[in-house]
Amino acid sequence: MADIRCPMCGTVNPARSQFCESCKARLPSQPGDAEMPDWLGGLRSDDSAGYEELPSQESAAQPGDMPDWLSRLGPPTAGELKSQSPFASDEPGASASSGIPDWLADTTPSAAGDPNIPDWMEELGVDAGKKKAAAPEDSMGDNPEWLARVRARRQSEFGDGQEESSPEQPAAPGAAPADIPDWLAGLGGETQPAKPAGEALPDWLSGGSPQPAEPASSGSLPDWLSELGPADTGAPAATPAAWETEADSQPFSGSFGLSEPEAAPETPAQEPTPDWISRLGGGAAQPPSGGSVPAFTPAFTDEDFGDLGESEARETSGEAALPDWVSQISADQPQAEPPKVFEPETGAGLTPAQLPSWLEAMRPVESAAPTVSYRDETDTHVESAGPLAGLRGVLPAEAEIARLRKPATYSVKLHVSEAQQAHIAMLETLIKSEGQPKPIVSQAGISALPLLRIAIALVLVLAVFWTLYWDAETVEIPVPNGIPAEVSNVIKSVQTLSENAPVLLAFDYEPGLSGEMDAAAKAVIEDMMGKRVYFALVSTSPTGPMMAEHLFGIIQDSQNVTYTNRTNLGYIPGGATGLMGFAISPRDVMSRDLNSSDPWGDAQPLSGINTVADFAMVVLITDNPDTARNWAEQVLPALGETRPFALIVSAQAEPLVRPYYEANSGQIGMVTGLRGSAVFEKGRALLGLTRDYWDSFSAVILATVMLILIGGLVNLLAAWLAGRKPKGAA
Amino acid sequence: MSFDPAILTKYADLVGGAIGFTLTLMVLSYIFGDNFLFRLATHIFIGVAAAFATVIVIQNVIIGRLFLPLIEQPGKMALQTIPPLLMGLWLFTKLSPRLARFGNPVVAYLVGVGAAAAIGGAVIGTIFPQVGATTALLDMNTVETSAKSIAAQSGKEISVGWIIFQNVIILIGTMTTLVFFHFGARPQTDQTVRRPAWIEIVSWVGQIFIAVTLGALFAGVLASALAAFIERIHFLWNFILYNVVPVIFPIQ
Numbered sequence: 001m002a003d004i005r006c007p008m009c010g011t012v013n014p015a016r017s018q019f020c021e022s023c024k025a026r027l028p029s030q031p032g033d034a035e036m037p038d039w040l041g042g043l044r045s046d047d048s049a050g051y052e053e054l055p056s057q058e059s060a061a062q063p064g065d066m067p068d069w070l071s072r073l074g075p076p077t078a079g080e081l082k083s084q085s086p087f088a089s090d091e092p093g094a095s096a097s098s099g100i101p102d103w104l105a106d107t108t109p110s111a112a113g114d115p116n117i118p119d120w121m122e123e124l125g126v127d128a129g130k131k132k133a134a135a136p137e138d139s140m141g142d143n144p145e146w147l148a149r150v151r152a153r154r155q156s157e158f159g160d161g162q163e164e165s166s167p168e169q170p171a172a173p174g175a176a177p178a179d180i181p182d183w184l185a186g187l188g189g190e191t192q193p194a195k196p197a198g199e200a201l202p203d204w205l206s207g208g209s210p211q212p213a214e215p216a217s218s219g220s221l222p223d224w225l226s227e228l229g230p231a232d233t234g235a236p237a238a239t240p241a242a243w244e245t246e247a248d249s250q251p252f253s254g255s256f257g258l259s260e261p262e263a264a265p266e267t268p269a270q271e272p273t274p275d276w277i278s279r280l281g282g283g284a285a286q287p288p289s290g291g292s293v294p295a296f297t298p299a300f301t302d303e304d305f306g307d308l309g310e311s312e313a314r315e316t317s318g319e320a321a322l323p324d325w326v327s328q329i330s331a332d333q334p335q336a337e338p339p340k341v342f343e344p345e346t347g348a349g350l351t352p353a354q355l356p357s358w359l360e361a362m363r364p365v366e367s368a369a370p371t372v373s374y375r376d377e378t379d380t381h382v383e384s385a386g387p388l389a390g391l392r393g394v395l396p397a398e399a400e401i402a403r404l405r406k407p408a409t410y411s412v413k414l415h416v417s418e419a420q421q422a423h424i425a426m427l428e429t430l431i432k433s434e435g436q437p438k439p440i441v442s443q444a445g446i447s448a449l450p451l452l453r454i455a456i457a458l459v460l461v462l463a464v465f466w467t468l469y470w471d472a473e474t475v476e477i478p479v480p481n482g483i484p485a486e487v488s489n490v491i492k493s494v495q496t497l498s499e500n501a502p503v504l505l506a507f508d509y510e511p512g513l514s515g516e517m518d519a520a521a522k523a524v525i526e527d528m529m530g531k532r533v534y535f536a537l538v539s540t541s542p543t544g545p546m547m548a549e550h551l552f553g554i555i556q557d558s559q560n561v562t563y564t565n566r567t568n569l570g571y572i573p574g575g576a577t578g579l580m581g582f583a584i585s586p587r588d589v590m591s592r593d594l595n596s597s598d599p600w601g602d603a604q605p606l607s608g609i610n611t612v613a614d615f616a617m618v619v620l621i622t623d624n625p626d627t628a629r630n631w632a633e634q635v636l637p638a639l640g641e642t643r644p645f646a647l648i649v650s651a652q653a654e655p656l657v658r659p660y661y662e663a664n665s666g667q668i669g670m671v672t673g674l675r676g677s678a679v680f681e682k683g684r685a686l687l688g689l690t691r692d693y694w695d696s697f698s699a700v701i702l703a704t705v706m707l708i709l710i711g712g713l714v715n716l717l718a719a720w721l722a723g724r725k726p727k728g729a730a
Numbered sequence: 731m732s733f734d735p736a737i738l739t740k741y742a743d744l745v746g747g748a749i750g751f752t753l754t755l756m757v758l759s760y761i762f763g764d765n766f767l768f769r770l771a772t773h774i775f776i777g778v779a780a781a782f783a784t785v786i787v788i789q790n791v792i793i794g795r796l797f798l799p800l801i802e803q804p805g806k807m808a809l810q811t812i813p814p815l816l817m818g819l820w821l822f823t824k825l826s827p828r829l830a831r832f833g834n835p836v837v838a839y840l841v842g843v844g845a846a847a848a849i850g851g852a853v854i855g856t857i858f859p860q861v862g863a864t865t866a867l868l869d870m871n872t873v874e875t876s877a878k879s880i881a882a883q884s885g886k887e888i889s890v891g892w893i894i895f896q897n898v899i900i901l902i903g904t905m906t907t908l909v910f911f912h913f914g915a916r917p918q919t920d921q922t923v924r925r926p927a928w929i930e931i932v933s934w935v936g937q938i939f940i941a942v943t944l945g946a947l948f949a950g951v952l953a954s955a956l957a958a959f960i961e962r963i964h965f966l967w968n969f970i971l972y973n974v975v976p977v978i979f980p981i982q
Contacts, residue, residue, distance in 0.1 A: 515961025542783030633855025663863035
């Protein structure tokens, strides 16, 4: 006998130990219990004491094909089997027997021809009948010798208290044939339906019944049997070949401790081992390879088969093997049902195994899985591919993930539209042109002279020279409606000036326009000089002081006088900020004049000037509208409402400066360019530069107008001719 | 041999006139296109103007208003001259790229003060007076005053209705011109971005006034340019007449 190794701590315990000596864990009472279904275990539970004595010749012969639990059985060698196994006897009946006991053999013939009995059972009956001819000793009423030994052994083990196992004393009144499975009952049901189990079945079978003390009821039957028994009885029985695999001659004999039958029975064609059998052996332990050893635990000891020969034992093993219809049933049933079906019922004499929680957790999945399967009838999708092909109700994976499809192809090539390509080409052209040196265009010859430009210049120059040559001064200064109001304001303001009245005179024009500005300002300044006013010259332009001296030089040269009643304060830095500061405090901003002297001294005409409003008049001479705006914004508000403010502006600045005059026409006077100066000279009866320039100015303006008119007509004619050519060509 | 300043003055005017005559001809050579003489004259003018401005700034600003007051009256003028001097020196950090950021406070001060002065002046000196004048165009008191003023200057009677008509034209021109510069366009249903239709119409009217204004500006620029041209031709004529001809044809 092999020792039992504790599955928890690995300690080797004696073979008969139920608990581990080391960790006190419950040892597997039968090495094959873990691998066999419960119903099989229940069948042999009472004989568990004797199974260990059964030698396993087959396991010794092929240790590699059997699971561990079989290995742990410690099979004896073949020699030992010969000496120990009762099956090794040379009894004639045993040698020819197929392994079916006589009691069973007696029942099978009567079942032949019954439509409720599967074919395999009929075959069993046939075989049993054949065996009966070879071994006529047995009948249901006669207990064979081996049964007697079994009974004696059981009595010796369990004593009198185990009377429920005694075939002569039915354990309970209700222990009717219904207590046994239908398939067992069906075996003898036809022939002896009214017989009590104790009479119809051998003692070992009645004693080994899992529920001997339970009242017989249909509800105590396993579901799969109660459901399938009647229905499948009429179904064609699966061939027992399902059991007779390649190793058919080995596993059962091995598991039963039987020796190899010398005369192997006629075996049908090999068929694969049913799945449920595989599961029986593979649920917890490694399945037998090649269908060698089913997960079967010997339900009979060698003593129980005392008189049976090897052939009988073989038949018995074939009987124990379930046919295909059972396998079909198991295949149709949910995966977890078989363990539930064969769960042993608690009887009075049987103590259900109290599995610890840790062991319970190690139970096969089938035992914990739900027993009732759920099928969603609405889900008609059948998996068509993959390992789950053919299954219904498979949980779909994410659509994008599960769907096998060809991945989208993304071209590495960049898609660029034609418009984008055109833009790219244009940009590249621009970039290249930036980096390329531009060739210097060589000066063209005399033929490329700008004739039009020269012609225009000649016309203008000749117009001026013509007026200068004649020097007639015949062109009158036009004053159609009298002196304009803006010029009139300037004249009035100048007339109100008194001698030595401080007049602020700002020269804010560039030298390039000095021809116009000098002519426009000369008349006004000469008129004020006639009043002997005191001029304070300022400028917000660095060239302003120079232009002021230049104009006063022209005036002094024209009048052959030296006007000393003036001071040039110079340049006011800071633009608008400087102007604002000058308007608030001229002394602080312009503390010294161009000669670095103090113009604000007590003896100076400017001694009473503290703000810009203290000047008698402010005159601005500018060609820039922005400069005029700065003065109007920063200085004009500081002048108050009565102090006159005269603007002598260029003709090009007039359109932008006039709004300031229009907005405050009562305070502001304005002289605009040559025309305004001409009006001022006429109004004051003066002869100034404007009069000298007026004939030339009139002739040049006329020539310019004519040139513009001629040019416009030429262009119009050219356009008209250009428009006619396509018509003629068409 | 004694030096006569009158001779210097006489020749100085002649030399100055000759330089001016030469430079004027060099500038007028642009009639034949861009040439060396024109460019040379342009460079001379730019250089002289820049030099003169520098001299003016140094003499009139730095020396006259910074150092002289500080030297003559250090105690009195210190507060007025030292801060500008320090800030002026601080601005030299802008010459170095590494130290340029240290000159930012001074620049910020200048920009801030300049912006404040410009904005304040624009509001007080431009916006308020211009808006006030525009809104007063239909004021009957203003209209009657204008009519009387014009009649007094020209000596002719002018009707108030004519003044009102002129003022209405000015008002329309002002409003339509301002509407023309309204750019509050919105996307339309046809995916285009346009201004409302009524704004388009009004802005079209304003466009006419803007065209008239640009025409006036062009005429003013042309008149100014022609005046400068006339002055230069007169200078050449007078220089030749009074300085060259007497030399060529001496008066006996």
